[in-house]
Amino acid sequence: xxxxxxxxxxxxxxxxxxxxxxxxxxxxxxxxxxxxxxxxxxxxxxxxxxxxxxxxxxxxxxxxxxxxxxxxxxxxxxxxxxxxxxxxxxxxxxxxxxxxxxxxxxxxxxxxxxxxxxxxxxxxxxxxxxxxxxxxxxxxxxxxxxxxxxxxxxxxxxxxxxxxxxxxxxxxxxxxxxxxxxxxxxxxxxxxxxxxxxxxxxxxxxxxxxxxxxxxxxxxxxxxxxxxxxxxxxxxxxxxxxxxxxxxxxxxxxxxxxxxxxxxxxxxxxxxxxxxxxxxxxxxxxxxxxxxxxxxxxxxxxxxxxxxxxxxxxxxxxxxxxxxxxxxxxxxxxxxxxxxxxxxxxxxxxxxxxxxxxxxxxxxxxxxxxxxxxxxxxxxxxxxxxxxxxxxx
Amino acid sequence: xxxxxxxxxxxxxxxxxxxxxxxxxxxxxxxxxxxxxxxxxxxxxxxxxxxxxxxxxxxxxxxxxxxxxxxxxxxxxxxxxxxxxxxxxxxxxxxxxxxxxxxxxxxxxxxxxxxxxxxxxxxxxxxxxxxxxxxxxxxxxxxxxxxxxxxxxxxxxxxxxxxxxxxxxxxxxxxxxxxxxxxxxxxxxxxxxxxxxxxxxxxxxxxxxxxxxxxxxxxxxxxxxxxxxxxxxxxxxxxxxxxxxxxxxxxxxxxxxxxxxxxxxxxxxxxxxxxxxxxxxxxxxxxxxxxxxxxxxxxxxxxxxxxxxxxxxxxxxxxxxxxxxxxxxxxxxxxxxxxxxxxxxxxx
Numbered sequence: 216x217x218x219x220x221x222x223x224x225x226x227x228x229x230x231x232x233x234x235x236x237x238x239x240x241x242x243x244x245x246x247x248x249x250x251x252x253x254x255x256x257x258x259x260x261x262x263x264x265x266x267x268x269x270x271x272x273x274x275x276x277x278x279x280x281x282x283x284x285x286x287x288x289x290x291x292x293x294x295x296x297x298x299x300x301x302x303x304x305x306x307x308x309x310x311x312x313x314x315x316x317x318x319x320x321x322x323x324x325x326x327x328x329x330x331x332x333x334x335x336x337x338x339x340x341x342x343x344x345x346x347x348x349x350x351x352x353x354x355x356x357x358x359x360x361x362x363x364x365x366x367x368x369x370x371x372x373x374x375x376x377x378x379x380x381x382x383x384x385x386x387x388x389x390x391x392x393x394x395x396x397x398x399x400x401x402x403x404x405x406x407x408x409x410x411x412x413x414x415x416x417x418x419x420x421x422x423x424x425x426x427x428x429x430x431x432x433x434x435x436x437x438x439x440x441x442x443x444x445x446x447x448x449x450x451x452x453x454x455x456x457x458x459x460x461x462x463x464x465x466x467x468x469x470x471x472x473x474x475x476x477x478x479x480x481x482x483x484x485x486x487x488x489x490x491x492x493x494x495x496x497x498x499x500x501x502x503x504x505x506x507x508x509x510x511x512x513x514x515x516x517x518x519x520x521x522x523x524x525x526x527x528x529x530x531x532x533x534x535x536x537x538x539x540x541x542x543x544x545x546x547x548x549x550x551x552x553x554x555x556x557x558x559x560x561x562x563x564x565x566x567x568x569x570x571x572x573x574x575x576x577x578x579x580x581x582x583x584x585x586x587x588x589x590x591x592x593x594x595x596x597x598x599x600x601x602x603x604x605x606x607x608x
Numbered sequence: 609x610x611x612x613x614x615x616x617x618x619x620x621x622x623x624x625x626x627x628x629x630x631x632x633x634x635x636x637x638x639x640x641x642x643x644x645x646x647x648x649x650x651x652x653x654x655x656x657x658x659x660x661x662x663x664x665x666x667x668x669x670x671x672x673x674x675x676x677x678x679x680x681x682x683x684x685x686x687x688x689x690x691x692x693x694x695x696x697x698x699x700x701x702x703x704x705x706x707x708x709x710x711x712x713x714x715x716x717x718x719x720x721x722x723x724x725x726x727x728x729x730x731x732x733x734x735x736x737x738x739x740x741x742x743x744x745x746x747x748x749x750x751x752x753x754x755x756x757x758x759x760x761x762x763x764x765x766x767x768x769x770x771x772x773x774x775x776x777x778x779x780x781x782x783x784x785x786x787x788x789x790x791x792x793x794x795x796x797x798x799x800x801x802x803x804x805x806x807x808x809x810x811x812x813x814x815x816x817x818x819x820x821x822x823x824x825x826x827x828x829x830x831x832x833x834x835x836x837x838x839x840x841x842x843x844x845x846x847x848x849x850x851x852x853x854x855x856x857x858x859x860x861x862x863x864x865x866x867x868x869x870x871x872x873x874x875x876x877x878x879x880x881x882x883x884x885x886x887x888x889x890x891x892x893x894x895x896x897x898x899x900x901x902x903x904x905x906x907x908x909x910x911x912x913x914x915x916x917x918x919x920x921x922x923x924x925x926x927x928x929x930x931x932x933x934x935x936x937x938x939x940x941x942x943x944x945x946x947x948x949x950x951x952x953x954x955x956x
Binding site: 272287289290292295296297298299300301318319320330332333334335336337338 | 658659660661663664665666667668717718719720721722839841842843849857858942945946947
């Protein structure tokens with residue numbers, strides 16, 4: 216009886232406090248708002264170009280108003296020539312979008328600068344570095360993206376996993392070096408993806424958070440994977456008294472790398488959509504080295520066991536297949552905010568994986584950073600850096 | 609690093625079968641979507657120019673509200689203001705004008721507003737016309753919120769030059785002054801505000817044409833004035849977003865300048881462009897006599913393209929032997945495609 220009364224009282228006071236807060240805010244909005252001076256200066260106009268689709272003879276541009284005031288696109292010029300356009304006849308409200316169709320005979324492979332002239336004379340520019348016909352999302356396109364994803368995601372990872380028999384012969388010190396190498400590789404990838412995520416997010420206009428989206432994605436992914444790990448861990452203690460920390464670690468690494476590859480696939484798809492498609496085959500050597508080491512990282516914890524082939528294949532898919540999904544999303548959505556968020560998820564996943572691996576770096580003397588692991592980490596960082604140089608060569 | 613990595617990934621995407629598939633998919637996807645939708649060309653000005661390969665244009669069907677602006681470039685073309693004429697005791701002609709500066713929000717392209725500074729509510733300002741030897745009195749009234757002057761090209765005393773710290777100096781908001789000087793030399797000149805920052809005061813719209821006719825009039829002709837200018841709508845002083853003759857970009861594409869076949873056409877051409885050093889005038893299907901500054905009665909060249917730096921001007925005289933539409937535009941094609949182009953419509 217007493218307990219219920221106390222609870223009721225607590226509820227009532229909570230409701231009362233909420234009402235009071237609401238009333239205060241309302242009063243502030245009605246009265247306090249009027250005491251503020253009118254906002255001076257011209258309207259703040261911001262438009263983010265979320266997607267450009269190049270159709271022969273036309274350029275379709277999807278813009279989003281990321282500023283506080285409505286924006287009216289009055290005219291558009293492309294490479295300093297006014298163009299006829301349809302769409303966007305009405306002012307675009309905050310966070311609203313409009314699709315503009317520009318009547319312009321663009322040429323394959325040429326750069327274009329779109330200039331949106333607003334009703335107040337402001338010019339909002341968007342650059343198309345290389346024009347190429349935007350792929351249409353048909354069956355052929357999806358199968359192409361799946362093929363690219365398989366090619367850049369699954370195959371190198373599985374190739375790397377084939378080194379498992381070799382790993383079994385190199386002893387615990389060798390494994391620690393290898394795990395250190397993995398940590399180094401992953402750390403470099405995390406830094407690289409963070410920088411790219413921030414760059415991508417800044418092209419989105421910032422209304423949805425800009426670089427904060429990368430951080431949000433990273434933290435959420437980290438928390439989700441930690442929760443998954445705790446869940447798997449608690450189940451293990453009940454179901455598998457022998458302990459299968461090796462396979463658990465491999466799964467976590469595969470998931471982390473998989474989320475990273477999602478970000479990679481996204482970059483591929485987005486670049487494909489805007490037509491950045493010209494490079495020599497020499498670069499692929501470096502690429503294979505990079506993603507092959509991801510396969511090594513997955514199997515590194517499995518040297519003590521003999522997992523069935525299907526399990527290994529599953530790990531390979533877990534790590535590599537998200538590249539396919541990423542490529543599909545990247546090519547068909549091509550949205551800066553989403554890309555930044557997904558890149559952030561990759562970063563968070565990598566951070567989680569590094570923490571997963573860390574205990575295995577311990578040597579006999581319980582040291583995290585033995586000379587062997589330090590060498591491994593440094594080698595991993597340098598490998599990524601050097602293969603990165605191969606890319607620009 | 610990020611960029612290189614992305615390209616790196618793509619390089620692999622083009623390998624072998626993936627590359628072949630990519631090319632195949634792109635070729636296939638390009639075909640069905642190629643057909644453009646029918647674009648409506650309605651609206652008041654159904655001149656039908658522009659769009660896609662037919663050249664630059666504003667949104668089709670969209671027009672500037674000339675009535676709201678208070679001036680129409682077609683009317684400006686042949687609008688010569690001879691002032692209020694009277695005789696002085698010694699027999700000389702006295703011409704008097706009232707020119708008021710005002711701040712106006714003008715629609716300079718369909719849907720684009722521009723906070724303009726104007727002479728007599730229009731861009732360009734009124735074409736003041738007189739004869740050599742007249743005594744001119746221009747009463748300048750500054751109703752703008754900003755200080756301005758009227759600075760005339762020509763020959764006059766220093767105190768009538770319309771610049772700061774000389775004669776009346778800057779005419780403040782609400783102030784007025786009568787500029788008085790003799791009309792000389794004959795030719796086509798310009799006037800503009802001369803208050804700092806100078807580029808902005810001119811670019812906002814404070815310029816106009818000042819024509820001094822020679823003592824013996826030029827041969828009769830269909831006369832018109834064309835002031836080449838631009839709008840820097842972002843006010844960054846870096847080039848212009850819009851280029852025009854007589855106020856509104858592309859206007860004479862929609863409403864061609866109508867002239868008669870075989871008749872002498874005389875164009876008083878003035879370059880009042882800011883932020884770009886040089887402007888040009890090119891006429892299609894014809895050649896014209898060009899009189900630089902109009903201070904000599906003999907043409908200096910027979911051409912279809914001339915160039916004028918900022919503040920330069922001249923007279924173009926032309927006859928059209930054939931009927932039809934003849935384009936004229938800046939041969940700096942960037943300016944043309946950003947609005948500085950139009951048509952002559954030649955009829956019998």
